[in-house]
Amino acid sequence: MQKFALNDVTGTTWTPADDPTAWVLIAHGGGQHSQAPGVVARAEHFVRTLGCGVLALDAPGHGGRPADEAATNEIRRRKAAGEPIGPLIAAMNAERAAQAVPEWRAALDALAITTPVGFWGVSLGTAIGVPLVASEPRITCAVLGLLGPVDGAADVRVPVEFLVQWDDELVPRADALALFDALGSTEKTLHANPGRHVEVPRFEIGSAEHFFRRHF
Amino acid sequence: MQKFALNDVTGTTWTPADDPTAWVLIAHGGGQHSQAPGVVARAEHFVRTLGCGVLALDAPGHGGRPADEAATNEIRRRKAAGEPIGPLIAAMNAERAAQAVPEWRAALDALAITTPVGFWGVSLGTAIGVPLVASEPRITCAVLGLLGPVDGAADVRVPVEFLVQWDDELVPRADALALFDALGSTEKTLHANPGRHVEVPRFEIGSAEHFFRRHF
Numbered sequence: 001m002q003k004f005a006l007n008d009v010t011g012t013t014w015t016p017a018d019d020p021t022a023w024v025l026i027a028h029g030g031g032q033h034s035q036a037p038g039v040v041a042r043a044e045h046f047v048r049t050l051g052c053g054v055l056a057l058d059a060p061g062h063g064g065r066p067a068d069e070a071a072t073n074e075i076r077r078r079k080a081a082g083e084p085i086g087p088l089i090a091a092m093n094a095e096r097a098a099q100a101v102p103e104w105r106a107a108l109d110a111l112a113i114t115t116p117v118g119f120w121g122v123s124l125g126t127a128i129g130v131p132l133v134a135s136e137p138r139i140t141c142a143v144l145g146l147l148g149p150v151d152g153a154a155d156v157r158v159p160v161e162f163l164v165q166w167d168d169e170l171v172p173r174a175d176a177l178a179l180f181d182a183l184g185s186t187e188k189t190l191h192a193n194p195g196r197h198v199e200v201p202r203f204e205i206g207s208a209e210h211f212f213r214r215h216f
Numbered sequence: 217m218q219k220f221a222l223n224d225v226t227g228t229t230w231t232p233a234d235d236p237t238a239w240v241l242i243a244h245g246g247g248q249h250s251q252a253p254g255v256v257a258r259a260e261h262f263v264r265t266l267g268c269g270v271l272a273l274d275a276p277g278h279g280g281r282p283a284d285e286a287a288t289n290e291i292r293r294r295k296a297a298g299e300p301i302g303p304l305i306a307a308m309n310a311e312r313a314a315q316a317v318p319e320w321r322a323a324l325d326a327l328a329i330t331t332p333v334g335f336w337g338v339s340l341g342t343a344i345g346v347p348l349v350a351s352e353p354r355i356t357c358a359v360l361g362l363l364g365p366v367d368g369a370a371d372v373r374v375p376v377e378f379l380v381q382w383d384d385e386l387v388p389r390a391d392a393l394a395l396f397d398a399l400g401s402t403e404k405t406l407h408a409n410p411g412r413h414v415e416v417p418r419f420e421i422g423s424a425e426h427f428f429r430r431h432f
Contacts, residue, residue, distance in 0.1 A: 180408075186410075188409075189407060189409050189419075190406070190407065190408040190409070191405060191406070191407055192396075192406040192408070193404075193406070194402075201403070201405070203430060206426060206430075207426070210422060210423070210426060214419060
């Protein structure tokens with residue numbers, strides 16, 4: 001595990017002992033960062049089982065980057081007041097995605113990656129992932145999910161494994177299914193599991209591994 | 217691949233070179249039989265990758281067993297007349313399941329199976345599988361799907377991987393999701409793929425393999 005930095009963008013890389021045969025990009029969820037436990041567990045699993053490198057970037061306002069305190073405070077205020085936070089989070093996600101997509105592409109350039117590249121990111125990671133996967137031809141497959149409709153989904157054409165939490169308290173089931181339906185990919189497969197937003201079962205790490213192996 | 221017979225019930229078994237470490241039961245779909253290509257492909261894959269034995273039985277009215285010509289003719293007549301066949305098939309499925317469940321249990325007895333046992337069956341295979349898995353404690357995990365609500369789903373308590381075809385022309389999407397919801401299992405995971413009833417993608421064989429490996 002090594003720290004990664006490019007201009008003011010921070011992140012983390014993991015590399016295998018031998019030359020990586022592929023790379024997986026991991027985009028963390030809202031409020032997390034590139035060394036959150038779930039990111040580290042996935043990264044270490046993918047490196048060990050796939051012999052790939054892993055790159056995780058801190059999203060704008062997250063991890064080693066200046067926090068967006070105004071946004072954080074506004075979410076707290078709305079929660080305390082019992083006001084809906086969905087529209088605010090969707091707007092924030094879109095703003096962060098617009099900033100993050102060129103950051104990810106610059107990081108791929110900086111690492112001079114020429115292997116197959118897979119993407120893994122749910123929730124905020126999917127808000128960033130949809131426009132990134134749609135616009136970056138080096139990415140050949142993606143695990144997405146835990147999000148409702150976002151612009152550009154029809155432009156995603158690579159194979160997708162899509163995660164849905166069946167009792168998601170943040171993303172209504174119908175919204176998640178609508179994003180799955182909107183993806184332009186010919187091969188897309190939906191994995192739904194009981195539980196709340198952050199309760200994706202551990203066995204989905206193995207499923208993502210098999211998905212990447214199929215497409216690398 | 218060996219022929220299996222017990223009283224008037226016919227079927228097929230597959231066994232590995234060494235003693236099987238587990239058994240998988242494969243219940244075929246309507247109109248198929250225990251040596252249909254999809255059954256053989258799955259059986260050979262499971263034996264090779266899991267070191268298990270596989271037992272497939274011909275359902276009542278299928279394969280080596282006397283055909284139910286009255287039922288077949290009535291389905292043909294309704295299709296030709298543009299009449300709905302769903303209710304008739306549901307009734308026939310229920311009748312066949314009631315007959316098949318004791319046949320499967322007798323076959324388990326006859327083979328004196330003491331290893332972990334998994335079940336794989338969709339469509340008619342799930343109509344039989346739901347009451348079988350609910351009543352047979354030797355079965356510890358099951359791949360089900362491609363069917364709407366059936367009695368006894370709440371009594372299924374073992375881990376389930378559940379297949380849905382997103383554009384199923386025989387089973388409305390909402391009906392398939394309703395059966396998934398009705399299953400009593402704590403661990404259940406839904407895999408949905410684009411395509412019609414018989415177009416389950418080949419990669420789901422590998423997914424079922426990983427599911428069985430997790431639970432054996």
